[in-house]
Amino acid sequence: MTLHTAPRANAFAMSGSITAVFFFAALAAIALLSIFEQLGAPTPDIVAGFAGIMLVSFAVLAWAMRSGTAGDHLLASRSVSPVSIGLATATSWIGLAAFTLLTGATYRNGYDALALLIGLTGGLVLSLIAFAPYVNRVGSISLAGLFGERFGGPARLLTCLAVVVCAGCLFVAHLKLGSLIAAHSFGLPIELSLAAAVLILLMVALPGGVKSVTMVQVVLGLLVLGAMLIPLSIASWWTFSNPISQLAYGESLPRLAALEEQMIEKGVIDFNVFRPHLNPFLQIDSLNFCTLVIGLLAGTAAMPHLLARTQVSPSAASARLSCAWSVFFAVIILTAVPAYAALVKFDVYKLIAGQTAIADLPPWVARASHADTVRLWGVSTAMLDDVARATRAGATDSAAISAHLQANGSPFVYSWSQLQAPVQSALADVAKQSGPGQSAAQTWDHFKQSVLPAAATAGGGEGLTITNVEVNADRIVLAFPAISGMPGIATAVILAGVLSAALAGALGLLTTIAGTLSHDIHIALFDRNAPGARRVLGLRCATIAAAVLGAAVAFLYQGSLTDLIVMSFTIAAAVLFPALVLAVWWPRANAWGAVAGMIAGLATAIYYIAGTSEYAIGFAETWSGLTSAGADAMAEFGDLKGAGLAAEGDAQAAALANLQTQASGTLFTPGLANWLGIARGSAAVIAIPVGFLVTILVSLLTPKVSEAHRRVAMAMHDPRHEPVLPFEDADEGTA
């Protein structure tokens, strides 16, 4: 212990000074680019310049953190300070989601989306209470390593599989979302943006493994924090004269509610999509709100890459503090999410409730339209720009323009095909008049005079309503500086923040996957006595393989990101959570119990998810006694099915499709096929008790744990226990 104190103190101080240097470097870059902007540099150049400077500084930092020792590569030699780990964990965990999906969900669903914020933060606290410090005492590099020490070989292999799938799904989601945003912002094709992402990941992860990744994550975290808070504070200062937006936006909530009432009175509401912002349980009922929170709590606490992050703490006490700091930073970021949603919603609703005429549209609508965050009657000036490019290339009629949009990877192919002919020709006419050098203000004027009236007429001639003002809710943070009329450097900072969040998240997941593949499969199975250099080589190979494979899957995967995220959480909560609780807190739990419990949890979750989606009709009939729908609804369902089967041909197919819709419901709203009214998004809540029961029963029925495994269980609760890094001695001289 005493031997380690001096280098650790140095490392703590080092991470502090790196953060400080980076902070001032970033400020200098912002100041420099602001001067360039004042001198007339266009916004895209400022954005690209800032992104470039940041990338170079990450590369330099990663190179400075290079190392040849296995201790650094696998665990950063357990020498990172709690505040740094907290910042790295929080921003890589919820950064990207906070910028995109969480703000989008809060904008669309109001109160109901807050379940996500509560669950994601609470999970970090649960990890602090139950897992992180105790796992830290074992000193294994991943969850699979811990289960290997505590339960032995078969449990290690099964956990490896669970960890790789669980972290892999999130890795693909981060890569996909991050590269889509980069591709959209820099006008790159998606292949190129994915390839760039892989190169950047390897550039950071290869030189020093977990050590360089953790240090880069700390500075990425700083950038994420700044990007999340600064634009919001400025906007809050402008609107409420209070820079602490989390306090200030409360004022806008009652006004938002008043606007909603006005909109209802004026009849500009479609009740299928409208959700009053402050009212609970319009999208999901209270039971599913609670189960969603519980599922997220368990999933976050057992999430393998978050537990791996706390392993770089020197001691259990330090791991506890780093968890507490991660909660602190997560709270700062997540309390900004509803503020963004409320501020943008307030502006949009003011527009609709005031029945603003086309000629009187305020300037922010022009900017939002230019960023394609708001579309009025299905059109935006961003779309006009793409159409103008097509007409300049010689496309004249609708089909030719559509073909040109498709060939250039424009995001407007589908929306163009949905427009009515008069709107298409109005767009094409305005596009022909506009030259390449035309300013955004001129484009907006033409757009307002010709395209919007045509689109409004085609849309039925009514004013603005909640359906014809479409807001791309997932992009509101990204477009926020542009919408509020801040200078281009603010857009650059926020984009850098979003991409940093994606990078930080992907890096953490990548090192966890690579560490599991190399250390818990290759080393544990085939090469137990490998010297440090071979361990480093193995880890580097695994990192390259995992990054390339992840990018390939992200390119090929066409399904929804939500499915990937739900799958990842379900595996963490249903498979890993019960086994982890019992591994840490119940010395009697043995390998048989753990393996049986993990399989039972997985099987239950899969059965419930598949049963309530693909096979919903059969599931509803089999479990009619357990459904929340009631006997009458089930009887009616049976009658409908009888009638449907009696029909023939198309009528039968239509009847069965209708039955399937009734039975399956959606991810967070149960259909007729359910147990006690729990939707399939919360399947983990059903699987967790099953996992606990099976693990406990099987552990009690099979022989007691072996002495070696029992010692590991005891060591987890022994404050004097210091883990040994088994590979440390073999590393000398390889740096």
Added chain:
Amino acid sequence: MRHGFEMVLGALMALTGLALATGLADVVLPQLPIGLGLAMTLATVGLLLMFDGALGRRSRSTQDQNTNLRTVRLATRATACLIALALVSPLLSGLLNLVSIQGFPLAYYIAAQGALIAFGLLAFAIARRQNGIDADQISSDEL
């Protein structure tokens, strides 16, 4: 005395919660304005309290400063706090929304900020307490 009270209270909460959840309470209290979620939470928090009280009694009867028991008790109480904080807003939203602070209806405020800030405080409090328990154990071993 205190631990006994905690156990009895926990047992009552758990029983009430379970009775409400399984519908047994319908005989006495038909149409109670309380959902399945609230009933289950009541039962869970009650069970955790009962467990905590039982551990407390045991630690008193053995008369030694059993640190492992203190660790388990702290973790149990912290988990009960965590669940109660996480679910107080959705379960009591109707009641909480009668009050509003600085323009925030209370249920919305708790879900959007209050619970999160409380999580932050809880996290630091647990870290301090548990690190204190660990330090106690190390120093008592050295004596």
